Amino acid sequence: MAQQALLIALFPLVAFVIQALFGKKLPRHGDFVSVLAIFGSFVVATPIFMKLLTDGHVFDTFQVTWMALPGVEAAGKLNSAVNVVVGVLINNLTAIMLFMVTLCASLIHLFSTGYMHGEERYHLFFAYISLFSAGMLGLVLSDNLLTFFMCWELMGLCSYLLIGFYYKKPSAINASIKAFMTTRVGDTMFFLGIAGLYYVYGTSNFMAIYKAIESGVASNITIAGFPALAFIGFMVMMGTVGKSAQFPLHVWLPDAMEGPTPVSALIHAATMVAAGVFLLIRMFPLLEASHVVLPVVAYVGAITAFLAACIAIVQVDIKKVLAYSTISQLGYMVMGVGVGAFAPGFMHLVTHACFKACLFLCSGSVIHSVHTQDMREMGGLKSKMPITFATMFIATLAISGVPGFSGFVSKDRILGGALAYSMEHHGHYLIPLLGFATAGITAFYMFRMIYMTFFGHARDEHKHHHAHEQPLTMTIPLMILAALSFAIVFAGPTGIESVDHIMPVKWFDHALEGAQKEMGIAEHLSPESEAIHHHAHGLALMLSLAVAGLGIFISSITYLKHLINAESIKRMTGPLYTLLWNKYYFDELYLGVLIQKGLLNFNRMLAMFDDKVVDRIFVDGWRDITMVVKSVIGRFDDVVVDRVMVDGTADVTAGGGWVLRQFQTGKVQQYLVLTMIVIIVALFYANLGLK
């Protein structure tokens, strides 16, 4: 099974090669190659997922030794010789991720054939998203952090290429560079973390790490004075922070919306940014064992969720709203992992992927129809684009946490986990507080977006007039993704546990339980904490329903009924509005302080060092020494080598040639005379010998 699963990543890779080399010459610029490849991956991934559904458990690995590095001793003495073994790990998490990613990617590929139709560099677009899919699927399949990291970087590259796809737009170029450089900060730290893992355990294989952590190997090793596990955990977290656009490295994701909308859906909502969370989930046992990292993770997630949600309120660009909501939701997932609500965090990853892909594709459909991203120029599109409206509305209900939809299930559980966490520790109250606030704000701005886009009167008659529903290749993906936004797909009919145990459809929970057992983090709650959890989840249910309802209510009276004038509120909260509008001045902070004051001065200092120390002393000094040595060697060369050896050899050869040339008279008979003389001499000696 694991070997066949490798095909899942190989199909898009082959499609990439074909597209990159021959795409332009193929009919339809070869889009069918990429689409068929990703559908092929989907077809291969489906049986694995089906096996999970029927058996409730899948596990298979397949490994090959890539490099054998003898003589490297790992501090934890797990392996004395480091064999870099790479392979494929199929378990419950992998099966769910594979299915989710291939499904989303397939639908987005299909959508792209419509959305990108007629664009310049159409074949390259498909080449890039095929490569991206290969990277993501390879990452999911990896059983070790090394190949995981390689695929991770591959996706970073694809993200860069796709954000800058409209390479004639300066803003797109800048956005692509910004995304690449920002994620680089996280990636570098992540790589240090992998190095630390090799130092401590001599491996980066997930299963080996789980086993080692469970047995407590190397729990007291330190790296540079820090506890090794905390160091690694922190570095891994920074990888996530970069990739999943968490505070403080979240600034790249909104700018990444410069890319084509299907890319935003695929990379910057459904899959790549989720890879960061997936990393946290894969490394959860290590984070847990390090004790100090998880609270940091929780705070990072909570702060990110809240800050991004606040910014989303004031955005007018439909894609920017979705971008900030993505950051916010990713913050939820990270927070969930941080508070130990591991299963809900992963669940939110999957549910979010589906409804966020749907939202993005819907926004793409709208943008494609009205040719603007500014919501102030939309409005009243409900009747013009009924399918887009319906699907987007369903997805909005899901993200807002309305019962019966998938987002409610996962988000409620994360919030419940956060609440239980703070109740259990009698502190950290900020985390659930920010979480609930974010839930309300999310509901508010999402409905604001729906109302501004689809309801009310048309604010731009011309654009409204030209709006139209999209062809089936674009609406079918929307419908499928919208269908996946219902809670019943992942949990019981409503997602409310107390209601649903009458009719449990709990494949997801079973799968996650199996995964947790595998990772050695199965929960063993004491009766007291069991009670706390039960209590917290009940409370969280009430609270989240309340805040979501409140958010939707305020949004409705403001943007649907216009009972409250949004403009006057904007004026009333002037400075706050400005702060949000400028996204808390993060960009200015980074550009002004970090880069211009810090980095550039540091660079200048380095340049000075180069100039004064390296150039003057080392380079020039070397030059002087070299000059002296050069003249000595030069003299030697001149006299001994050139005169005596080279010229001497030439003279001897030329002289010998002259002597020999004298025999070459060109007269046959003279040659024969010489031959005869030689024969006579030979015969003479032969006669002597015989006598």
Place this chain on the structure above:
Amino acid sequence: MNKVLLLAEILTVASALIVGFHPNILYASVFLLFTFCGVAVMFLFAGADFLAGAQVIIYVGGVTILILFAIMLTQWLYKIKLADIRNKMVVPALLSAAVGVFLYRALHQMVAALPPQTPEALEKFTATPKTAAIGQALLGGYLFPFEAITILLLGAMVGAVWLARPE
């Protein structure tokens, strides 16, 4: 019979002398023919009947005629007489004499080294016809050199024709 052999040897050596010393190449060529004939008779007395025949056919009938044709094709006869032999003959004479003497001496040593045949065996060897035996040997143990020689001959013929072709 020894008289005939002696005469043949005298003929061979005498005509060879003329070949070596006569300034006119035409004469030299004609006397080369007599040398070949003398050698053929010597072959006959050495029990090489087939070889004697071949000698007559190839050398007398082929090579000599070829040489005569070449002379007639390349030169006016009257030009040849004076201009053929070089004036400096001392060194070549000394050299060739020395080569001959040393060669004879070297071969003489070999004569002593190998066991001689009995007179009866010599008689029998001379009396036996060799054609059949040579044919057997050529298509038997000597097949490979024989085939090589045929290919050499073919190549030489083609090469000669190609070289001598008109422009």
Place this chain on the structure above:
Amino acid sequence: MNHLMQFSSSLQGYLAVGAILFSLGVFCVLTRKNAIGILLGIELILNAAGINFVAFSKFRTGLIDGQIVALFIMLIAAAEAAVALAVILRFYRLKQTIDADEASIMRN
């Protein structure tokens, strides 16, 4: 006379004739200006070699191998004569002479 006849029919007699032919051939090759003359000398040398083979074949080994080698020498001589004469004709056409000294493009 009898002595001479005895010698002539012995192996030494054959070898003597061969040696004389050989040295005359060498002399001919060395002294002739004419390319055809050189060819004559070569033919003499080859015949000398053939005589030696045949003589040893009869007087010492008693086998026909020497004759076969002599036959091969003959054939090679024929081939050599044909090619040499073709070369001479060609050379004559090129330089209007067959003086061997003229064939010295490769000098020095």
